[in-house]
Amino acid sequence: MELLARAGEQGADPNALLAAVPYCAWLGLFARIEDGALILDMPFDPKLIGNPVLPALHGGVVGSLLETAALVQTIWETGAATVPRPVDITIDYLRSARALTSHARGFIVRQGRRVVAARAEMWQEDAAKPVASFRGHFLLG
């Protein structure tokens, strides 16, 4: 995919990649660069609710944001020409995700020739209070 090839280039706009992925566009994800770090933002929307009493975002919404942050970071750093495929993922839910804008940042833990070990963190108002953390492996190519 040409978009993906461009997304891996230096200074490329990761929003072009997010806009090209239907599910990411539907979730309302945006990317921004802050001090050289790629951060995803997800504004609150009522459709994202999983527990109306608290109210809290659905665990799957949290997982979707984290997996996307890890994946976009991997594409951004490796310049992958195809979308890396998840092999396994683990999400730790640390606090309830409230009806607020959420943020996530991905990190490559180790890049091998065929597989990348990645992690991601999600937070809301306070970056020092993570809402959930993610780790997983993605196959390249």
Add this chain to the structure above:
Amino acid sequence: MNEPAEFWRTAMRKGMGDTAFLRALGGILEGYAEGRGRIRLPFQPFLVGNPDTGVIHGGVLTALLDQACGMAVGSALRMPAMIATLDLRIDYMKPAQPETDLIIESECLKIAHEVAFTRGYAFQTTRDDPVAIATATFMLTPLDALAQMEKR
């Protein structure tokens, strides 16, 4: 009546799975009883995570497996409790076929004092040929304990 208790009763009646997000994804609750749950997700173009292949986003599977496992816990509970996901691991066994419905089945393996253990299976043909398998653990908070916490 307090709000959590009313929520729990409504959630139980509706199958614990009538969440805004599942409705938004287009998921259909097909079964829910005795520690098991079943959801069908009809394919829709907005679920796609890889525009080259048409394969749905992994996060969609995460959402369905989380929900189905939580439902399995809900249907196994003997006392009203809030159910919160503690951790969720998913093994992606093979890519989902594009433009094909997904079925999620879940089972609650054990309800301990404060924690429940579950498995979830996502497949398109039979459960023996899964797209993904999940292991999820949930924290249980009895509603009377929740009311105590809110008072403090």
